[in-house]
Amino acid sequence: NPKLFARDRHVCAYCGKRSPEDDLTREHIVPTSRGGADSWMNCITACRGCNAHKGNRLCEEVGMGLLYLPYVPNLHEDMILRGRRILADQMEFLLASVPRSSRLHV
Ligand SMILES: [Zn+2]
Known part of the structure; x- marks a missing residue:
């Protein structure tokens, strides 16, 4: 995870808030429970609040957009x-x- 957070500069992809590593989570854009891969392109940094809010749903289902895109x-x-x-x-x-x-x- 530290590598992912560094790539995303410790900024949550949903609310844009910059947080210390302790408050960040590895967020799967398409949840793994719904067939999403655990890959660079499906993972993004999210704060605990946004991750909990999104849960197992897709961005479209919650009306949450990404502020930046993942990359390898x-x-x-x-x-x-x-x-x-x-x-x-x-x-x-x-x-x-x-x-x-x-x-x-x-
Ligand atoms: Zn957030």
Whole structure:
């Protein structure tokens, strides 16, 4: 989960609130109980309140929209998200290979 929260910059995809890791949950856009996969593209960061409110339902059923979309981190981005100790010059090298659209650049 820490990797998922880092990808989503600790921001809830439903209400946009930024929370500490303790208040965040891994939210499946299509619930696993309804055939949703446990994958990068079906997972998003949500605060406990929004996750509980959505429960086992689909976004359309609750009228909740996503503020941002999930994506699969590329290899270099993945290394950064894993939070290894990275030296400054290596970090620069890695960031150069991360797509401009990545939230790691924001
Ligand atoms: Zn929320």
